[in-house]
Amino acid sequence: GMYRLILLPQAFRIILPTLTNEFMTIFKNTSVALTIGLVELTATAREINENTFRTFEAYGVVTLVYLAIALVAWLLMYWIERAAQLPSLASGSARK
Secondary structure: OHHHHHHHHHHHHHHHHHHHHHHHHHHHHOOOOOOOOHHHHHHHHHHHHHHHOOHHHHHHHHHHHHHHHHHHHHHHHHHHHHHHOOHHHHOOOOOO
16 A cells, blocks of 8 residues: 555656666667667668768768657656656745
């Protein structure tokens, strides 16, 4: 009773920012989101560059795709943080 209704919601609010950072680190360092990770995108850009000699276009598109995926992940975690935030702490002023 007490754990589920009191302690777990408080713990969730405390760990959520750290969880967001860990999620972004995992995304950056592994293959996430339909096996599209930074390493795969970079390898693909390198291959396109070797075949077409269009360096700017290849790395530009890779950068935009990675940025779009990272922003979507960040927005999702931001919305979760906002939904879990206590109303009294949302304005930045805690009661004394």
